[in-house]
Amino acid sequence: MKAGFFFSIILSMLAQLSRAQNQYHYQTLMNYLESRMASVEERIASWNEQNSRYNSDLKKFRHQTVDLLEKLSKDYEKFREDLEGAGVRVDRVEKEIDFIETKNPPKPCVKAADKMVEQEPVLTERKKKDEFYEVSVCVDLVSNIQAMKILKRLGSTKGVWTKDSRTAKVYIFNGTSEDTVYEFNSVKEFSASSGISKGKQITLPSAWNGTGHAVYDGFLYYLTERSELQVNKFHLENGSLVDSAVLPVQEQVSVYSLNPDTMVDLIADEEGLWALYAIEDTINLAKMDSDTLDIENMWETSCSRINAEAAFFVCGTLYVVYNTRPPSRSRVQCVFDVNDMVIPGEAPLLYFPRRFGAHSSLKYNPVEKIMYAWDDGYQILYRMALTKKLFTIVPPPEE
Numbered sequence: 073m074k075a076g077f078f079f080s081i082i083l084s085m086l087a088q089l090s091r092a093q094n095q096y097h098y099q100t101l102m103n104y105l106e107s108r109m110a111s112v113e114e115r116i117a118s119w120n121e122q123n124s125r126y127n128s129d130l131k132k133f134r135h136q137t138v139d140l141l142e143k144l145s146k147d148y149e150k151f152r153e154d155l156e157g158a159g160v161r162v163d164r165v166e167k168e169i170d171f172i173e174t175k176n177p178p179k180p181c182v183k184a185a186d187k188m189v190e191q192e193p194v195l196t197e198r199k200k201k202d203e204f205y206e207v208s209v210c211v212d213l214v215s216n217i218q219a220m221k222i223l224k225r226l227g228s229t230k231g232v233w234t235k236d237s238r239t240a241k242v243y244i245f246n247g248t249s250e251d252t253v254y255e256f257n258s259v260k261e262f263s264a265s266s267g268i269s270k271g272k273q274i275t276l277p278s279a280w281n282g283t284g285h286a287v288y289d290g291f292l293y294y295l296t297e298r299s300e301l302q303v304n305k306f307h308l309e310n311g312s313l314v315d316s317a318v319l320p321v322q323e324q325v326s327v328y329s330l331n332p333d334t335m336v337d338l339i340a341d342e343e344g345l346w347a348l349y350a351i352e353d354t355i356n357l358a359k360m361d362s363d364t365l366d367i368e369n370m371w372e373t374s375c376s377r378i379n380a381e382a383a384f385f386v387c388g389t390l391y392v393v394y395n396t397r398p399p400s401r402s403r404v405q406c407v408f409d410v411n412d413m414v415i416p417g418e419a420p421l422l423y424f425p426r427r428f429g430a431h432s433s434l435k436y437n438p439v440e441k442i443m444y445a446w447d448d449g450y451q452i453l454y455r456m457a458l459t460k461k462l463f464t465i466v467p468p469p470e471e
């Protein structure tokens with residue numbers, strides 16, 4: 073159709089030209105058309121040649137792919153055989169672990185637990201009744217974030233909410249520097265309340281700084297940042313400051329670069345009080361005696377504070393949570409185990425559900441296996457899935 077149209081134009085032009093009897097212009101036009109035709113023909117020839125070259129290339133490529141696929145399927149066969157062999161070995165190791173565990177049940181992994189037996193017989197009595205077996209043997213490893221529940225949106229963009237894992241009470245710390253804590257009798261009561269101020273008001277002797285507070289067994293551990301970083305222990309029921317201690321930190325840098333108000337993050341559990349702080353760009357961990365606030369041990373975790381937003385601590389293992397600015401998806405990218413029971417390669421890469429805020433605090437409750445998170449003013453619960461840490465098998469002692 074198009075070619076026909078083209079020729080009809082040429083013919084009508086030629087007719088016009090002959091009518092004009094302009095021989096000279098006719099010849100010029102013919103020359104022009106001939107040279108155009110020649111160049112088009114030349115191009116067509118070169119396309120044909122290229123096309124056949126592509127075809128042969130394609131054929132060669134197809135052969136290579138078939139060869140490669142054949143080779144791959146052979147390798148895969150071998151890989152599967154290896155995998156089956158490994159599976160049998162894992163089964164055997166698991167049976168051995170079972171056998172060894174029945175012969176000698178795992179011991180609590182922290183000496184502090186033994187110390188408390190001598191110091192606080194009452195506490196030990198209570199501990200036996202409660203279900204602390206899993207936590208105190210220290211073999212839980214977080215494998216996944218199983219579920220998320222957004223409970224409420226109350227208060228400032230930054231803050232802390234946490235539950236005392238010894239009682240059902242919930243504490244709300246609105247903002248990063250206040251002196252009033254709000255207490256609710258349960259998560260349910262908080263969830264049903266129309267505002268933070270509906271809770272029982274507890275006034276502290278001094279304002280807290282940051283989002284690193286911890287509540288355990290009726291005591292609040294909180295931080296004041298003046299010229300020194302001071303850990304305070306406060307009895308929530310009696311409203312009295314029980315003790316305080318200064319941390320041996322020379323330069324005050326925030327422990328997580330994405331949460332610049334928090335110099336120290338405190339975690340209280342049945343093994344004691346743990347403090348996270350930064351030395352230069354590395355997160356350090358100190359283990360404190362929760363009765364006396366003495367420092368018992370210190371570790372350099374090898375986790376960077378840069379782009380960290382929070383951390384949580386489960387059974388002797390620290391999980392540092394990283395994000396970006398502006399916030400995207402929070403994820404655990406560094407793990408540190410105080411007993412060297414978690415090999416970095418073994419640690420799971422945990423992603424938080426996709427949200428667009430940033431966590432100002434993450435407080436793990438070992439009894440419920442739930443994390444209390446404050447994300448851009450939202451109070452969120454994360455349910456954690458746990459697995460067991462792999463550990464080296466030590467042959468049972470000869471009897």
Ligand SMILES: *[C@@H]1O[C@H](CO)[C@@H](O)[C@H](O)[C@H]1NC(C)=O
Nearest residue numbers: 227228229246247267268269
């Ligand atoms: C929580 O903090 C925000 C921001 O600092 C403030 O506007 C609000 O009044 C506070 N709420 C309560 C109940 O203190």
Ligand SMILES: *[C@@H]1O[C@H](CO)[C@@H](O)[C@H](O)[C@H]1NC(C)=O
Nearest residue numbers: 249250279280281296297298
């Ligand atoms: C800690 O809080 C107090 C009281 O609000 C405030 O005066 C002080 O500047 C804060 N310290 C830091 C380092 O932000």
Ligand SMILES: *[C@@H]1O[C@H](CO)[C@@H](O)[C@H](O)[C@H]1NC(C)=O
Nearest residue numbers: 306307309310311312313314
């Ligand atoms: C709290 O008060 C009670 C009664 O006054 C007292 O027996 C108890 O020792 C106090 N506890 C603390 C931690 O101050």
